[in-house]
Amino acid sequence: MKQKLLFYFVTFLFTTVSSLSQNTIGVLKNNTNSFNGYTLFTSQTETYLVNNCGEVVNQWSSSFPPGNAVYLLEDGSLLRACKIENTNIAFGGTGGRIEKYDWDGNLLWEYNYSNSTMVQHHDIYPLPNGNILVLAATIMTNAEAVQAGRNPANLVDGNLFNEQIVEIQPVGNNSANIVWEWNIKDHLIQDFDGSKDNFGSVESNPQLLDINFLGSLSGINNWLHVNSIQYNADLDQIVLSSRHMNEIYIIDHSTSTAEAATSSGGIYNKGGDFLYRWGNPQAYRQGDQNDQKLFGQHYPHWIPNGLADAGKLILFNNGFSRTPSFSEVFILDPPTDSPGFYMYTQNTAYGPNSPDYTYTNPVDPINFFSRILSSAQRLPNGNTLICDGDSGYFFEIDASENIVWEYINPSSAEGILTQGDNPENFANTVFRAIKYAPDYAAFNGRDLTPGNPIEQNPDLSNCDILSIDDHTFSNLKVYPNPTSTSVEISSNSIIDKIEVYNMLGAKINSIQNSNKIYLNDYKSGIYIIKIYSGNLSTVRKIIKQ
16 A cells, blocks of 8 residues: 655654645645656646656747647657637637647747638647648538438538548648548438438448437537547557547548548548447447447547557546536447458447446546546556546546546646645646656657746645655664764665655655765755665655754
8 A cells, every 4th residue: 555645844853644635736646656757738828748746847838728639749849739719610629720849849830720611629630750630620501411411400500510630741830731631521321301412221321420310419510529539550540539429430541532532442441431430329320328338528549559458449438418427437449350440240339338447436436527628548557647627637547546646737727826726716627638658759868857846836745755655664763863964774674775855856866775875965954765675665754954
């Protein structure tokens, strides 16, 4: 068992007190089982990269709020979607602009994908070849929607939004070439009006989308609300998430633009039709409300190679529009005949029947709920990072579902919060949080010296130096304490290493294979030492007079 320890000095007596964190923002918890990486997120006009102590390792500033996705690229540059005004297409998640910054925050490239008939929204994705996938909404007029087979009674907003993915090739400082395109309007089915386009059997064509299935909301033009696109380079496939349909879809990216508008071509010979769908079989009449698994989900993506459950899909299932409302993290393994070729039996629902893994609050599921936004990410040590987006709350769980790291975003719409503020009183939402490993290529040759935490009046007392194993070394003694010159550590256990930290959490010394620390050059004050022996570690407070 791991315990979080806070240290208090009363007169000159040495005491160690077990306590819970008192922080309200920033790092609430961090123990030795957390993955020691760097977490990236955007809040307001700023993008932050913080370490496990919540200290800012790098920061990028824009003139625009998020729109919404952000990525740290292998060369150390930052790719960010931004929000600009578009009065013709307006709904939660619209952006319209993409920016690329170098590590030092210099703007390298900017591009607007926004006009009276289209706008980028929610997500983008950097491809291995340097191109960028862009998720956008485009307008289908009332006449176009009716001709496509939409029931006119369900056009309450007068038009309909088509979901589009374009692949752009950046050019110069502010332009791009469109090199590939896919549109959902090319892959519709309807059985409402035989005189209109796309007429056929909905239940017999699950590779197509029923234009008259209303999903979570009735008749609005933003009927799909796709909130995520992610890419698998091994399969050359894209996974999309439709919040209002409560479904995820996988499509083929290997097609040409012409093939992507049809039902043939590409590696999988299905053109731009769905290769796979999951989450709500009602949408293609292969189930009822009892078969619905997804409720307003976000960020489905393939778990990368080399990690636990590699190749499976992980997503944040928000739980929106069900009663009671609660969130989950799912990991699911779509059944395949061979890699990328998904199994389907006619007149049934796509498998699996249930996720391989589900995480929810083990004590009280209703206490874990994010209505919008959010993400989940499998980490290299087997842990899972979860972003409860509408609370700006990130937490990491280990394989036993113990929470080993907690962080609350201190950046809000009302400004930077001060330690002690109640974050529930502020708008500190985060679209997605991603943790990068220390050996990620972006960090090669970079200065990763941490700065201050984001919050005002920070308290680092619950950083990882205060997380210890609940073991005691045999006959451990630290003496003399207080001291003016040196301290010695005696124990029946062999001392392998001693680390010295100041009270701000910064490591200032490390001693190997010695049980003595010289303090002559240290300023007077309180220091923390972390003592290692084999797989055990413990901490003590020392006082330099």
